[in-house]
Amino acid sequence: MRAVRALTGNAAAAYGVKLCRPEVIPNYPITPQTIIIEQLADFINDGELDADFIPADSEHSAMSIAIGAAATGVRTFTATASHGLALMHEMLYAPPQLRLPILLVDVNRSLGAGSGIWVEYNDSMPERDSGWMQAYAEDAQEVLDMVIQAYRIAEDPRVVLPFMLCLDGFILSHTVERVEVPGQEEVDAFLPRFSPLNRLDPEAPMCMNMAVSPTHAMEMRYQLDRQMERARQVIAEVDEAFGKAFGRSYGGLLDTYLMEDAEIALITLGTATSTARVAVDELRAEGRKVGLIKLRFMRPFPHEELREAVKGLRALGVFDRSVSFNRFGPVFTEVRSSLYGSGVPITDHIAGIGGRDLKVSTFRDMFALLERSASGGRVRECTWHGLRGEM
Template identity: 80%
Template sequence: MHNPEGGRPNGIRPAILQGLRHVRQGMPEGSDHHTKEGGEAVRSIKALTGNQAVAYGVKLCRVEVIPNYPITPQTIIIEQLADFINDGDLDADFIPADSEHSAMSIAIGASATGVRTFTATASHGLALMHEMLYVPPQVRLPIVLANVNRSLGAGSGIWVEYNDSMAERDSGWMQVYVEDNQEVLDMLLQCYRIAEDPRAVLPIMICLDGFILSHTVERVEIPGQEEVDNFLPKFKPLNFLDPKNPKSMNIAVSPAHSMEMRYQLDRLMENSRQVIKDVDKEFAKAFGRSYGGLIDTYRMKDAEIGLITIGTATSTGRVAVDELRAEGKKVGLIKLRFMRPFPHDELREATKGLKALGVFDRSISANRYGPVFTEVRNSLYGGGMPIIDHIAGIGGRDLTVAALREMFAVLEKRASGHKTKDCYWHGLRGQM
């Protein structure tokens, strides 16, 4: 939390920072030049992992409270933030919790006092937060949470799968899935701007692929602190606990009022659609990069066959599209960025005129289809276009260009009038 008297407040930080190892992955010795008040004065280029990109974004946003509990593959985010605080580059309260449930509880308490709050987790950690995740949307707390996607449940490993965040898609949090490390950092800046907009005021979860992004080094442009401050003004909470104006939050609500609360939440989620689009345009003006808002499209202008991807699969999908285009195939790609709010209207517009549509899922519902497919099919119901689910990359299995080409081959067969299944698993070992 900012100290109005200047300097660093006494208390918990020296104790909790003791023993944390210094993380500088992907950066040559001496390459990390900071100003002491929040970050770089001008734009710079660094080689960063996805986790480091999250931490740099948090620093640029001048976050004030960071409750945390470590879990692979998220831990480096927290370690990097601890380094920033220890080095004097970030003035924030770093609060270690005894569990992820407690970390989210602390985040709720901090945000309720009117300060910019951040936390991060993954997999079983997000599942342990489940009870508390339903609180911030209902009481309008614009917390930003970075979830490093990882498989969940018995027999799971530590590699990427989307079941952890997909299980929370009905909690009232906005959810955005990113493709690369530049988008990781850029969306951290956008997430606070979106979440704190008076038209929305909802928490937001930024989801990045475990290891594929979290531990992979990529070139990232880091904006200057002054231009970030111009884009993201100081947080002005609309609703917070104030001793001079006492109020209660998160109290029991009778049936006479609870339904209206849920309706208001639904309306705020609807409002956030326009907020997301507006913020993307403003970000493009300020920094020269646009991500399309709720969705992005690639070579869809004259496409007859389309494939919806999410997360890092989009990069692989672009390569497959380019190869097939070179062979004369009229194929295109739609990048699903936001799972909540779900882009119903945008998908209907983007898929007009297609002969067949595929949906990539990196999670399962144990009910034949993946969750993204179910959402897409609901949105496009009545359009008459064949839609096929393609489940792949489960448990961190490699998703290759060849696998994406297989998906397009199935869609081409269906578009030609041949019979196909409506759900395929790609990359299974042996005869399943």
């Protein structure tokens, strides 16, 4: 039976995981993710979830345990953030190539010397080429819903890849929102029992993760690339099916807002989308033809969908909450590559780094630069918004 609850983004993730009935949950705590694991521990302790809860000695070990568990053919979940994801890096490359559909929730947080505990995407963006599907949630409801969708997408026989769901640290992870929690019977009907392609079984021995010579390694990578490409269709199908079952859908790989007659538009992801949407509403009320493209997935990247969405635009901006320290942010480089030859002028807009506040005025400033670009004015290819003092 459905219930409406007041949940943080972290709690929404935990409720979504519980409804998916994972059997193994290896874990290691790190701020701002810890509440997810604590909530799941409570569910297990209270008899609401039948799962093995395995405290690890590090995030590297947590992912190693997840790999071992998934290899035996059971639904597996873990969560981390920031330096924890960085410590997992070595092990992240195994699940895609072993075809293990593990779900990992990353609560985005800055990392490195001089970093804090606040949100930026420099933890998850470096992992976009590891073979994991990677999605970004806007609010707590989308977090819960995407946990459920993620397992169905990842375990689909056409995909069978691990899934990384990212949510903004503190802004989303610790903010309480209204969330509709589906009933267990509804989720059971939507999410089939996990049926692994292969599994470790003493009665039917097999080798996993053996060394692969140059005669076969390239073909393995090619197959992984094709699996990621096939995931695009599955993501769209699952989102549509979820909408029919639960009354909510999110557009698949990307979503658009007031793009029908837009002349300029901004690409956003994560919680910033909600703030940018307010800016769009204000500018529309002033008679300006602006629109918004919500990028939901970094992997697989929505190449065709994006090219369709930007048709007719006079200028396009890309919001980046991370930076490659080579002038541009990673989302911008992906977008520019995808839209090569489209003729749409594209500029990068870096903001919110290290948890810096993003205001409606921040996005109005971005749109002001886009309007100047659309009118033929000179605009920097990359602008940092909200810097303190003269830089």
